[in-house]
Amino acid sequence: MRLKDLEDRGLYVSGDSACAGCMAANIAINIMRILGKNTIGSVPPSCMSVFGSIFPKLNWDIPYFHMQFSNTASTLTGISRALKVQGKDDIVVMGLAGDGGTGDIGLQDLSAAAQRDENILYICYNNQAYENTGIQASGQTPYASWSNTTPIINGHIGNPNFPKDIPRILMAHDATYVATVSTAYIQDFISKIEKAKNMKGFRYIEALSVCTSGWKIPSQIGPKLVKEAVKTGYWILMECEKGKLTLNKTPEFTGLKEFLLKQGRFIHIKDEEIEVIAKHIKRRWNIYKSLEQANHFDE
């Protein structure tokens, strides 16, 4: 499917209460333009659950199940198994969870569902913090970034830790399908969601999602940032299908400083910390590169 072939209006309908410039809402809109009617959705507590599903207002025009913070993958599992016994295997069971719900509190059932190869499509919108509760650091918060729980006072540099690499964790599970997307590369986004829609088994897609209040940015620059994120190597576009890894875009590895300084959460950052991030980006890319070169291990 090409962008121009997509329905203008999908089944995530207008009228949500997301902040201006919230990329999570944009991601939900685009996912539902692709997935269509034959979908059951579940969103755990997160910004998404608050801005898109407060009774009696619901922006999801599909069957929708709201569960707890940590159990999206198990929720999808229960739905998917029940559909199987009802003979409705053609329905896409889709979850859309934040980075905290996915990589921290929800990692246990995500891991279990991946290992059992449950027939589910799990999408994570990664805005790199617990945004809904007011910007606390999650396991996906970048090094040296500010949050309410990684303050910049008294010599503290912000977050002292590096983000977990959830796609790599799931690749270590030999998951059926693992991919990352950025809405700036919309054709790549569409093909990956579409491919996942038509596959069976455990599918995981992680989308970089800008949060204007958490990242401390003007509401219009999100789309630009998720493009720069790919160019700088800060966000790797990859796809791992049945153990075969493809890196979809080689970064230019330039413009990191400018990219970071556009975001208020990095405004305090020093050159040596930028250097640390640059090294981390390079190292991560090299790891993915070497995994790509290991594709022949199957043969």
Next chain:
Amino acid sequence: MLPKESYDDLITANQAVAIAAVRAKPKVIAVYPISPQTPIVGFLAQYCASGDLDAEYVRVESEHSAMTVVAAAEGTGVRTFTSTASQGLAYMHEVVAATGGMRLPVVMFVANRTLMSPGGIWPEYSDVMPERDTCWLQVFVEDNQEVFDMIIQAYKIAENQKVLLPIMVCGDGFILTHTADTVEILSQRDVDDFLPPYEPKHAFLDVEKPLAQGIIVPPEYHMEAKYQLHQAMRNAKKVIKEVNDEFAEKFDRDYGGLIDSYRMEDADYALVVVGTTVSTTRIVVDTLREKGEKVGLVKLRFFRPFPVDEIKEMLVNIKAIGVFDRSLSYGSTGQIFGEVRNALYGETIPILNFIAGLGGRDIREKDIKTMFRKISEMNNKQPEDPIVFINTRGILE
């Protein structure tokens, strides 16, 4: 393969639960090992593998996920089953509450076991008591036959359109789960007649009819939702009796519905008991009756909904009452005592609360005799402190 026809077998409650689940034909099962219900986890896996049961068996990684999987499957419109105990139940707690609130008629067996600390794997009701307010029906059973029969009845009660609430069948760990007793297994055909396949008529996930379940309900709408939960709980009282009576009519075993009693007709002194302690108390009642003491017992079966009217009717003409609790709300009283005294509000009958069997300590005939002795010695006076610890070092009886 399990026989399809009716048969008697010498089995543990864990086996009885698993076979009852087979007869009830759930379509999705998710269970996780924890003593004393662990054998159920294996039995069900085997019944699914052997073809005795045609269900999706999900090997979840935790109880939190076990409850999630059955709740989500139930929300998709299929019958489910799970079981747990103690820490497992505590670990599922937030999902237990969500399941009650979403009106999902899940059936769960709980093998009662103490909740730490102090740690222990032996019987106590401190695991189910904290789930009291999660909008689940809670029923205590006395023996392995009642375990089997109640699992079957539980589906019929829970899935009733006037109820649509989940239900916990609570049986004493080890005393039932690891002790074999003769159980009549009803034939598949009889169970099918009594319990037809589940056809959800309420909200469930269906792409032809998009609906949302479990979403945030703001203050403007919240009270009404909670009011309906309370109504459903109240409706359950009648449905429990109807299901009990239909079961009794068909299979000749009458458990009395919400409560049952033994030799209460002309009793002066009564003990309110639950679980396996009811059996011990029956024997003591017989012994004391032979000596001419007018004693009886009230078997509390359902803790939620609580049978306020039935308890009051049963106890209103009694001289003195004792209530047995195998758990304690520290700083208050035993949980069952609180409910019974509440039901008797306005009455002046002296009442004592016996805390016994905590952490699995044996409850012997002589302990029950002590309880009857204490209530018969009350001389029409309410005690200053109703709580009496039984068979506890350093406490005089």
